[in-house]
Amino acid sequence: MTRTITARIFGLIVLLAALAGWSVASALELEEAKTRGLVGERPDGYLGVVIDNPPPEVSDLVREINRKRLEKYEEIAARNDTSVTIVQQLAGKKAIEKTPGGMFxxxxEGTWIRK
Structure with missing residues (x-):
């Protein structure tokens, strides 16, 4: 039963990520920021800033994307009668798995590594 719920939640995460409504410009900005080693995926399902003293636009991008991710995680949790924490953990695991080599x-433990 737990496996079925986990599979359903994961499927919804993938679907919502594709349909999240993030603009193409935001996606391109995010991809560039990841490629440049400015941001990376965290195990809690959110983005993190990798560098010290990031430019304001990088901090703004991370804050905005994380806000949208939280909204989606809350929707998924409510629909599946589970906690937001569970959804965040599953999303973080999947995001890290899908992160291409060379990105952070x-x-x-909180350390940033290049995958």
């Missing part, structure tokens, strides 16, 4: 991910 945060390990559970």
């Amino acid at each position: 991910v945060q390990v559970p």
Whole structure:
């Protein structure tokens, strides 16, 4: 039963990520920021800033995308009668798995590593 719920939640995360309504410009900005090593995926399902003293536009981008992610995680959790924390953990695991080599991910201890 838990596996079925996890599979349903994961499917919804993938679908909502594709339909999240993020603009193409935001997606391109995010991809560039990841490629340049400015931001990376965290295990809690959110983006993190990798560098010290990031430019304001990088901080703004991360804040905006994380706000949208939280909205989607809350929707998924409510629809599946589960906690937001569970959804965040599943989303974080999947985002880190899908991160291409050479980009940054945060390990559970909080350190940033190049995948």
